[in-house]
Amino acid sequence: MGLEKLQIGALVVARLYNVFYVLIPDCDEVFNYYEPLNVLIRGFGKQTWEYSPEYAIRSWAYLAPYALLTYPLAFLTDLITGIPPFVVFYAIRLIIASTNIYAEHHMYHTLKTHCSQAIANWFIIFTVTATGMSHASIALLPSSLAMTCTTLATSNFIRYATSTHSTRNALLVTSWFTIGGLLGWPFALALAVPSMLYIIWDSYGVGLQLARYINWSIAIVAFYLVVIIEVDYWFYGRTVIVPLNIVLYNVVNASEASGPNIFGVEDVSYYIHNLLLNFNVVAVLGYLGCIMIPGIAFIKTSKRLSGALTFGVIAPIAIWTGVFFSQPHKEERFLYPIYTLIITSASITVSLILSAIRSIVRVITRRPSFARLIYYITVGITAIVIATISLSRTISISSNYNTPLEVYAHIPSTAEGNVCVGREWYRYPSSLFLPVHARLQFVESGFRGLLPGDFSEDAGSLIKNIKIIPEGMNSENLYDPKKVISLEGCDYMIDINEPVDVESGEVQFIDDEGVVRPGWKLLYSAKFLDNAKSQGIGKYLYLPKWARGFARGEVVFHDYNLYQRIGLDPDDTKEPELEVHEEQIPPETGIIDQEKSKYVDAASLELKKKGGPITE
Incomplete structure (x- = not known):
């Protein structure tokens, strides 16, 4: 019990660090989820075309629970000047992190009880230190919810397949996959296929049990689907099935002019690169397990455990990898749903390999005590090396790229x-960082994709504004x-101290000598x-x-600056107004895409990535 408390304590500490220090890795998370959530709890925010009732490929049902939980806090932040609005942002992250802590602990306990303590120990080491989990476990994204639900569904499936065979565990598998697929990301339902087939096959011949499982499963799916449709009807003003719309947009109706591929394509190396940066050796072990585990588990363990691991862990990884590696358009977050499955597979694989080493040393030396010593030394070195690399990567991206927050x-x-942003628009951390009387606006930056617009604030009520x-x-x-306003309408400005592209309309706010543009002052600056x-x-x-000093290469930083207008800008045609601007740009909507649409790829951190309204 002491060891488990220590391990869970480490998990909690890691997730708390992630909540407060890890960057937002994708601007899609901001503009498609944090912004509409800010609309629900504070009444204003940026709008993408997906939230128009005309398209309706984002579900308000996904955001509704977060809105209900955080509205009281948001109300206080807008009422009391001394409470910054971004405390709501971190509260949301805490909620998401808490659900993932529960899911990860559930899987840990399942592996400990139904596999071995060693496998459970490796799972907690990998999930606590993995860079991929540092951002996936706190992200306000449907794929993150799908990951959480997949973890809980898989954990219950292992319990079902190895010991309980209870209808309760089987229905929990159905419930979690349904929530992850319908409320989260519909493509995640593909992960449910192997375990569902196993449960049906396992129940075959026990007619009453099979019929009960199927009937209750249908009822569970119908219940969640009806709730989602009703919530979205309330906001969109018409009956829509958002999970279906997502599939239609990304698969059935995709074309050269519309669909995911217009936001850029990558080859397979993109995912390989991401997995290695997010998990290093753990990724290799996870996929190696797809080959090793089915056979070795069948030989060394019971057939039931072998079946549980093959159908619950290995098959979903293989299915997801086959489907998404073959898609031209790739995003780091698309692999979130299998992150904990990769970690589980890696935990089993490293345990099998180290046990094999111990057995080989024992056979060669015929000294069990020496073999045990070698085993513990190898375990320690492996854990330290993997954890050190992973934590170093996580600390690097949180300290070097978290500056916008x-x-x-x-x-x-x-x-x-108006708080304005130009070329740095894709790093905006959401309107939860703006006071209640401030609004984000875009100025010219040369970007020629469709920028987000604004949700209406003039229709008389929240629901009317959204409709x-x-x-x-x-x-x-x-x-x-x-979607773009002139610099004349800006009261604050966010920019980096890099040379500008004058031809594209970008404006230099600070020169090489540190002299700030006339009419503005530098309020705050941080290294990025x-x-x-x-x-x-x-x-x-x-x-x-x-x-x-021992490392080759050079790390270069630039300044990420916040400016405030204090007078007339050289490009102004009239004196600036320093109060709230009554005239806002039309409540139009946009998408995020191409060249600068990524916030920052938390794995590769290549700012050339595209992003946009894909599948989620």
């Missing part, structure tokens, strides 16, 4: 008017100039890693100061 948090609590169909939207990423100019291992892993 820090800078936006320094917007004055009394700020009013309005914005003008100028499209599903083809066509630029809409109405320059991914393009940095080279060497320090770009990927955190190195303590004493070790940096």
Whole structure:
């Protein structure tokens, strides 16, 4: 019990660190989830075309629970000036992290009880330290919810297949996969196929039990589907089946002009690169387990455990990998649903390999005590090396790329008017970082995709505002100039101190001598890693100061700056107004895409990535 408490304590500490220090790895998380959630709890936010009743490929049912839980806190932050609005952002992350802690502990306990303590120990080591879990476990994304639900469904399936064979465990498998697929990401339902087939096959011949399972499963799916349809009907004003719309958009109706592929394509190396950066050796062990585990588990363990691991862990990894590796459009978050399955497979694999080493040493030396010593030394070295690399990667991305969260948090609590952003629009951490009387606006940056617009604030009620169909939207990423305002309308500005592209309309706010543009003052500045100019291992892993001299390459930073208007800008045609601007850009909607649509790829951190409204 003491060891388990220590392990769960480490898990809690890791997730708390993730909540407060890990970056937002994808602008889709901000504009498609945090922004509409801010609308629900604070009444304003940016809108993408997916939330228009005309398209309806994002479900309000997914956001509703978070809105109910955080509305009281949001109300207080807007009422009391001293409470910054971003506390709601971190509260949301805490809620998401808590659900994942529960799921990970559930899987740990299942592996401990139904497999072995060693496998459970490796699972907790890998899940606590993995860089991929550091952002997947706190992300406000349907694929993150799908990961959580897949973890719980798989855990219950292993319990069912190895010992209980109870209808209760079987129905919990159905319930969790249903929640992850319908409320989260519909494509995640593919992960349920192997375990469902196993349960049906296992129940075959026991007519009453099979019929009971099927009938209750149908009822569970119908219940969640009806709830989701009803919630979305309330917001969209018409009957829509959002999970179906997502599949239709991404698969059935996809074309050269519309669909996921217009947001960029990658080859298989993209996912390999991501997995290695997110999991290093654990990714290799996880996929090696897809080959090793079915055969070895069948020989060394019971047929039931072999079946549980093959159908519950290995088959879903194989299915998901086969489907998504073959898709032209790739996103890091698309692999979230199998993250804990990869960790589970890796935990079993490393346990099998180390046990084999121990057996070989014992046979060769005929000294059990020596074999045991070698085993413990190997276990310790393996755990330390993997954990060190993983934690170093996590600390690196949180310290080098988390700057936008820090800078936006320094917007004055009394700020009013327009907070503007140009070329850094895709790093915006959400309107939860804006005071209640401030609004985000975009200025010219040369980006020619469709930027997000604004949810209406003028229809008289929240529901009426949400039901309005914005003008100028499209599903083809066509630029809409109405999404951009002139610098004249800005009261605050976020930018980096890098050379600008004057031809594209970008404006230089600070020169090489540190002189700020006339009419503005620098309020706050923080260092942000320059991914393009940095080279060497320090770009990927955190190195303590004493070790940096031994590493090749150079880590370069630029400044991430917050400016405030204090007077007339050289490009202004009239005196600036420092109060709230009554005239907002039309409540139009947009999508996020191409060149700068990624926030930051938490694995590769290549800012060239595209992003956008894909599948989720």
